[in-house]
Amino acid sequence: MRANPIRLILAALVALSLVAAACAEEESGAGPADCEAGQTDGDLNIYNWAEYIDPELVDAFAAQFGLEVTVDVYDSNEAMQPIISAGNSGYDLIVPSDYMVGILIEGEDIQELNKDAIPNLSNISPDFSDLVYDPAGDYSVPYQWGTTGIAVDTAVVGTDFPRSWSIIFDGAFADQFSGQISLLNDPRETLGAALKYLGYSLNTTDEGELEEAKNLVIEARGRVAAFDTDQSDELLTTGETVIAHGYSGDMFTQFLETEDPGRYFYFVPEEGGTRWIDNMAIPFDAPNPCSAHTFINWILEADNGAALSNWNYYSTPNQAALDGLDEDLLAFVNDPAVIPGGVGSLESIQDTGDFEINFTDAFIEAVG
Amino acid sequence: MMGGFARPGRISKWALSGTAWVVYAFFYAPILLLVIFSFSDDRNVGRWGGFTLFWYDEFIGHTQLQNSLWVSIRVALLSTVISVVLGTLAALALERFRFRGRRVFDALLYLPIIIPDVTMAVMMLLFFSEGIRIAGLLLGLDLAKGFTTITISHIAFNISFVSIVVRARLSGMNEQLEEASLDLYADRWRSFRYVTLPQIAPGIAGGALLALTLSLDDVVVTQFASGPGSTTLPVFVFGMIRRGVTPLINAVSVIMLSASIALVIMSLVVQRLRTGESTSRPTRRRFRSSVQV
Numbered sequence A: 001m002r003a004n005p006i007r008l009i010l011a012a013l014v015a016l017s018l019v020a021a022a023c024a025e026e027e028s029g030a031g032p033a034d035c036e037a038g039q040t041d042g043d044l045n046i047y048n049w050a051e052y053i054d055p056e057l058v059d060a061f062a063a064q065f066g067l068e069v070t071v072d073v074y075d076s077n078e079a080m081q082p083i084i085s086a087g088n089s090g091y092d093l094i095v096p097s098d099y100m101v102g103i104l105i106e107g108e109d110i111q112e113l114n115k116d117a118i119p120n121l122s123n124i125s126p127d128f129s130d131l132v133y134d135p136a137g138d139y140s141v142p143y144q145w146g147t148t149g150i151a152v153d154t155a156v157v158g159t160d161f162p163r164s165w166s167i168i169f170d171g172a173f174a175d176q177f178s179g180q181i182s183l184l185n186d187p188r189e190t191l192g193a194a195l196k197y198l199g200y201s202l203n204t205t206d207e208g209e210l211e212e213a214k215n216l217v218i219e220a221r222g223r224v225a226a227f228d229t230d231q232s233d234e235l236l237t238t239g240e241t242v243i244a245h246g247y248s249g250d251m252f253t254q255f256l257e258t259e260d261p262g263r264y265f266y267f268v269p270e271e272g273g274t275r276w277i278d279n280m281a282i283p284f285d286a287p288n289p290c291s292a293h294t295f296i297n298w299i300l301e302a303d304n305g306a307a308l309s310n311w312n313y314y315s316t317p318n319q320a321a322l323d324g325l326d327e328d329l330l331a332f333v334n335d336p337a338v339i340p341g342g343v344g345s346l347e348s349i350q351d352t353g354d355f356e357i358n359f360t361d362a363f364i365e366a367v368g
Numbered sequence B: 001m002m003g004g005f006a007r008p009g010r011i012s013k014w015a016l017s018g019t020a021w022v023v024y025a026f027f028y029a030p031i032l033l034l035v036i037f038s039f040s041d042d043r044n045v046g047r048w049g050g051f052t053l054f055w056y057d058e059f060i061g062h063t064q065l066q067n068s069l070w071v072s073i074r075v076a077l078l079s080t081v082i083s084v085v086l087g088t089l090a091a092l093a094l095e096r097f098r099f100r101g102r103r104v105f106d107a108l109l110y111l112p113i114i115i116p117d118v119t120m121a122v123m124m125l126l127f128f129s130e131g132i133r134i135a136g137l138l139l140g141l142d143l144a145k146g147f148t149t150i151t152i153s154h155i156a157f158n159i160s161f162v163s164i165v166v167r168a169r170l171s172g173m174n175e176q177l178e179e180a181s182l183d184l185y186a187d188r189w190r191s192f193r194y195v196t197l198p199q200i201a202p203g204i205a206g207g208a209l210l211a212l213t214l215s216l217d218d219v220v221v222t223q224f225a226s227g228p229g230s231t232t233l234p235v236f237v238f239g240m241i242r243r244g245v246t247p248l249i250n251a252v253s254v255i256m257l258s259a260s261i262a263l264v265i266m267s268l269v270v271q272r273l274r275t276g277e278s279t280s281r282p283t284r285r286r287f288r289s290s291v292q293v
Helices: A004-026 A056-065 A076-087 A099-105 A119-123 A171-177 A187-199 A207-220 A232-237 A248-257 A289-299 A303-311 A321-322 A328-336 A353-367 B010-037 B056-060 B063-096 B102-112 B117-139 B147-171 B175-183 B187-217 B220-225 B233-241 B247-276 B280-292
Strands: A044-049 A069-076 A141-153 A182-185 A224-227 A243-247 A264-267 A273-278
Touching: A044 A056, A044 A076, A044 A289, A044 B102, A056 A069, A056 A171, A056 A303, A069 A076, A076 A099, A076 A303, A076 B117, A076 B220, A119 A289, A119 A321, A119 B147, A141 A187, A141 A248, A182 A207, A182 A232, A187 A207, A187 A243, A187 A273, A187 A353, A207 A353, A224 A232, A224 B233, A232 A243, A232 A248, A232 A328, A243 A248, A248 A264, A248 A328, A273 A289, A289 A303, A303 A321, A321 A328, A328 B117, B010 B247, B056 B063, B056 B247, B063 B102, B063 B147, B063 B187, B063 B233, B063 B247, B102 B147, B117 B147, B117 B220, B147 B220, B187 B233, B187 B247, B220 B233, B233 B247
Parallel strands: A044 A069, A182 A224, A182 A243
Antiparallel strands: A141 A243, A141 A264, A141 A273
């Protein structure tokens, strides 16, 4: 019988993939990269959210260490994860959000950090130790953070309002602003707010608690002008709403766009709210892990951390950088009225696995 | 059928032109708004804040945005040229020849059109990351994802679109013309070059424009096939939306819109110039010379 060329190629491919699979298995189980502080091992490729780092800051790092630095962008954690997980992405540094760090650790998609190569880790505020998704900080370093809370137009609402989720969920107060309230169009955030008001964890996996939260949102629905995420800040400053559920960074930058920023006030209710943290991490097969370690350490320097925040206007987890922040940003970060319940009242949204669908279903029902 | 269509009656004429206007308004009103608001002096897209060129200035100063636009244009041009050649060849093969596996090949060609973007994207992701690993293991090659892999993935889906458009044109073409040219001693190449090609040229041009547009538009497949330093414009713009939509995105869109309109006008002008001179004359002359040889 004549050898069929296609069969030969197929057989070769099967053999190849077996070899490849065998080799891949040997690779896993390696410890942290063997790097020293300040060491670089090649050009750095960063995979980050868009508009999250000043290009000039990147250039400054490149010039100081004599490297080429490339920044590419993604628009969601979910798009980034499979690209890193598949391997050979070519990236040395990624910036996943809190819950995604947990998923990446579980999938062995990011490598253990060599903390000796990042001496500036000591600049991180103690508020960011013992994080649920990476308790010992072995895999990730906080990059920027923010909260979800409520923004109020004090010109209409006044200053005498409850610093509580009751401002939205208690009809006794909220009914006077019926039709001028917006909630986020996000199952975890909005049901999370209701859960917090009820005194539960926003990561609950208890169906009864979720049911209560759902009913609370249904009850509030009559007062709500919009369930909107992308424009909640704009709706507030254009006067469509006077009480808006939203993200700290978005609200704060939006206030500064108006003629009278002092007219608006953002706070996290005393029952607590969501805290999100984006983190720096190194993919398992990063071509130049030492350059990545050096970059992480460099961003954690006081001046660079301040420059990072002054450009993207999110809060910094870097304690040493606070002194270098712009005046209005520092005032916002330091204002104790913003988080009256203290950092301890904040919770990160965690991946609840199979229970996630319950949140989605409950939210769809609640929004109606 | 003797020439011309029946003229519509007065009422149906009104109704028809009315519908046409509504359809045009539906198509172009959003574009008009997009253009207008690219000059708006307000961060919030959709709120007029007076005339400004600030967003265009912002674009000029935004190197990342410009780099990604440049990557997009290069990928689009290269993938269009290659997929037009391959797609046309595939169309010719399927339309003009009978061979074993033709029907299978025919069906397979439609696959990239039918399967969802995400599926195609994941396929490309696995193909490239595994391919790079195997190439590294066996051949010692140090490959990386980036410009080349994006271009390859765009070629992969564009071939199908090009070949479908070209085939539609080919099947409407009179095959006897080719036979006649062969009878007149033109070889296969010459009869393709001087008889077939001029006739399917509009199909090829249509396929090329389609490929160019699809390549410039694509986000999902591109994102999964890209590597360091190869963010395309749509991927970058999608990323920017997370920080809120500003008129900067309008300004970028207007620039791209102007570029594509310029492209279309250019191709129309070229077509005008072509039809101005008779195309049949030089063709006939070449044939004569080939016969003399």
